[in-house]
Amino acid sequence: MVRNWITFNALRTLRIPGIRYIKPEHFFRHREAISAASWLLFPEHWQVNVLVYAWKKRIFPSASTLHLGHSKVEMTRAFWAVCPEHVPYTEILANTETNVRAVLDTFTFPFIAKEVRSARGCGVYVITDEAAFQAYAARSEVLYVQELLPIDRDIRVVVVGNDVLAAYWRIGRPGIHVNNVAQGGTISFEPVPRSVIDLVVHVARTLGIDHAGFDVALVDGHPYLLEFNALFGNEALNRLGIRVEEAIVRYLEAHETPFTPHTPLHPSPSVPRAS
Numbered sequence: 001m002v003r004n005w006i007t008f009n010a011l012r013t014l015r016i017p018g019i020r021y022i023k024p025e026h027f028f029r030h031r032e033a034i035s036a037a038s039w040l041l042f043p044e045h046w047q048v049n050v051l052v053y054a055w056k057k058r059i060f061p062s063a064s065t066l067h068l069g070h071s072k073v074e075m076t077r078a079f080w081a082v083c084p085e086h087v088p089y090t091e092i093l094a095n096t097e098t099n100v101r102a103v104l105d106t107f108t109f110p111f112i113a114k115e116v117r118s119a120r121g122c123g124v125y126v127i128t129d130e131a132a133f134q135a136y137a138a139r140s141e142v143l144y145v146q147e148l149l150p151i152d153r154d155i156r157v158v159v160v161g162n163d164v165l166a167a168y169w170r171i172g173r174p175g176i177h178v179n180n181v182a183q184g185g186t187i188s189f190e191p192v193p194r195s196v197i198d199l200v201v202h203v204a205r206t207l208g209i210d211h212a213g214f215d216v217a218l219v220d221g222h223p224y225l226l227e228f229n230a231l232f233g234n235e236a237l238n239r240l241g242i243r244v245e246e247a248i249v250r251y252l253e254a255h256e257t258p259f260t261p262h263t264p265l266h267p268s269p270s271v272p273r274a275s
Contacts, residue, residue, distance in 0.1 A: 089147040153188075171186045
């Protein structure tokens, strides 16, 4: 089947037939094809502003998914806005000597410090003493500091379009502070509390997030949102026999309507140099 869709990520759309691949770095060369396309799939974060705001195109995942998913700072602020009672105690501060000292005076060891942009369980540190925090601060532009929750597992909830495709537990290795499968965590398909599913559905729909793996901690029955990943792993889904591409196609086809660009996109003219 030939679809008038373009993908910028061949791996993520490998099982979607009839879709054209364009390398992200070449997208300015393909203005006519992009203008005619009804959906643009998996653009890089740096493409979003041009595609959505300049060229008025529809993208998947949504702009809010890619914008919020790009930075733990913006993601956490959005969580604060829509469900503050479900966010672990977190401070996001400019990296100054005063703020470094304020963190050390406020948080009790151990606590968590995170890099603003990281995934797969990387860039998350357990801070056990002042020297460890000073080392983190020395290599960080922003201080992202969070309480250490008393958990040895968390819940991954996968959202595609308007649907929850799967929800499962990720159990960390003993002595490891992250539960990501990429860091040696194991998967359990034991039932997940309905309150977790309802929280994720509320947040995803409120923020317009349509392709994400949400990570949720459960402490004394109360769910806490840790983060979401716009480009999540598929190992658990594959074990469940779920194909993400099929869910993507269903969602995009259900929302495909005639689309007219705000202004036609023509091949880039030859622009003379000013010097």
